[in-house]
Amino acid sequence: MSSTIRCKGCGALLQKEDPNKVGYATSYDHVYCQACYKLFHYGESTLHFHPEDLPSLPANAVILMVSSVLHLDLLFSYPVYRYQPDAKFVYIINQMDLLPKGTNLDRLLENIKRKAKSLSVPYEDLILMSAKNPYDIEHLKAYLKELHEPHVYLLGVQNSGKTTLFKALTKDEDALAMKKAGLTQEALKRAYDGMMIYDMPGLYQDGYLHQILPYSLYKNLIPDSMIKPKIYQLKEGQSLMIEGLIGISFYGYTINPIFYVDQMIDIHKTNDERVKVLMAEKEKHFKVYVDRYEEKAFKIPTGKYQITFADMGFMHVSGPGLVKLIHPKGLHISLSEALFND
Ligand SMILES: Nc1nc2c(ncn2[C@@H]2O[C@H](COP(=O)(O)OP(=O)(O)OP(=O)(O)O)[C@@H](O)[C@H]2O)c(=O)[nH]1
Ligand SMILES: [Mg+2]
Numbered sequence: 001m002s003s004t005i006r007c008k009g010c011g012a013l014l015q016k017e018d019p020n021k022v023g024y025a026t027s028y029d030h031v032y033c034q035a036c037y038k039l040f041h042y043g044e045s046t047l048h049f050h051p052e053d054l055p056s057l058p059a060n061a062v063i064l065m066v067s068s069v070l071h072l073d074l075l076f077s078y079p080v081y082r083y084q085p086d087a088k089f090v091y092i093i094n095q096m097d098l099l100p101k102g103t104n105l106d107r108l109l110e111n112i113k114r115k116a117k118s119l120s121v122p123y124e125d126l127i128l129m130s131a132k133n134p135y136d137i138e139h140l141k142a143y144l145k146e147l148h149e150p151h152v153y154l155l156g157v158q159n160s161g162k163t164t165l166f167k168a169l170t171k172d173e174d175a176l177a178m179k180k181a182g183l184t185q186e187a188l189k190r191a192y193d194g195m196m197i198y199d200m201p202g203l204y205q206d207g208y209l210h211q212i213l214p215y216s217l218y219k220n221l222i223p224d225s226m227i228k229p230k231i232y233q234l235k236e237g238q239s240l241m242i243e244g245l246i247g248i249s250f251y252g253y254t255i256n257p258i259f260y261v262d263q264m265i266d267i268h269k270t271n272d273e274r275v276k277v278l279m280a281e282k283e284k285h286f287k288v289y290v291d292r293y294e295e296k297a298f299k300i301p302t303g304k305y306q307i308t309f310a311d312m313g314f315m316h317v318s319g320p321g322l323v324k325l326i327h328p329k330g331l332h333i334s335l336s337e338a339l340f341n342d
Pocket of ligand 1: 094095096097098129130131132133156157158159160161162163164165176177178179180181182183184185200201202203223224225
């Protein structure tokens with residue numbers, strides 16, 4: 001039987017019966033369930049729970065659809081507006097501090113608006129911001145006040161920054177905002193300036209890093225500070241290896257990939273024959289690798305395109321050309337139009 005007390009880190013109801021189920025705690029006097037306690041104090045994540053149900057949303061609400069700038073390929077892939085068409089939908093493109101200074105933000109916004117229009121996505125506004133920037137938070141507070149609705153919901157995929165925003169808006173100090181995907185288990189709610197703010201569990205995205213690697217490894221592959229793009233000049237048939245995870249072979253004269261990933265990620269040049277050899281001996285060559293891989297190819301039309309590597313980041317390529325990939329089985333890798341110039 002669970003209690004009526006909630007873990008302040010993830011929102012789960014505390015229970016003392018089953019250590020393998022969400023909300024387990026040895027005492028109801030604890031602020032955190034055992035999983036949050038270990039994560040917060042020791043940076044350790046042993047169990048993974050992922051909540052899936054979409055809550056019922058009232059009409060008199062602002063729904064903040066939070067997306068990381070690293071996950072823009074999925075920005076409009078959850079049509080939540082179909083469940084509650086009368087609410088006000090505001091798209092927050094978060095973690096803008098990760099993009100290099102000088103990125104053309106007007107162009108980015110223009111392209112996102114074009115994408116929304118082509119998909120007929122209804123929205124009140126699109127906001128580019130960083131939950132870590134106090135100025136952006138003040139701006140968001142003033143904006144929410146103007147919208148004048150009693151309920152504000154934070155929705156979006158894992159690790160997009162919902163809890164970070166919730167904490168910044170409400171001054172909640174106990175909720176946990178960390179790179180552990182699927183951390184928030186149940187809605188955390190808190191009153192702020194006449195509104196009720198709800199931090200929701202992440203909308204579950206298949207194929208992200210947490211499905212193929214343990215937390216201790218994948219947390220190092222997700223960028224947390226400004227990205228310095230890495231540019232490669234490649235000849236036909238040359239390849240790049242990203243750790244022991246992804247082998248990419250390029251065909252085409254103008255393809256020149258530009259990577260937007262964490263500074264510490266190891267990328268090295270090789271050739272397409274060698275990729276398979278390296279992967280067959282992955283334990284010998286790499287610190288980060290998986291057991292099972294699959295292959296994929298993208299034909300790149302003329303123009304600038306983005307290939308997104310799950311929640312790790314993305315690369316820009318210039319077509320026409322062909323990109324062949326060997327990557328962990330099930331990893332979400334997509335091709336979309338590039339949304340900004342390098
Ligand atoms: N650089 C940067 N990092 C951010 C920003 N917002 C959130 N983060 C980081 O992103 C990671 C995930 O943040 P959370 O707020 O826990 O994400 P969430 O959407 O609540 O994730 P779930 O509860 O798992 O669905 C944490 O390491 C945050 O510090 C931001 O604006 N900039
Ligand atoms: Mg959260």
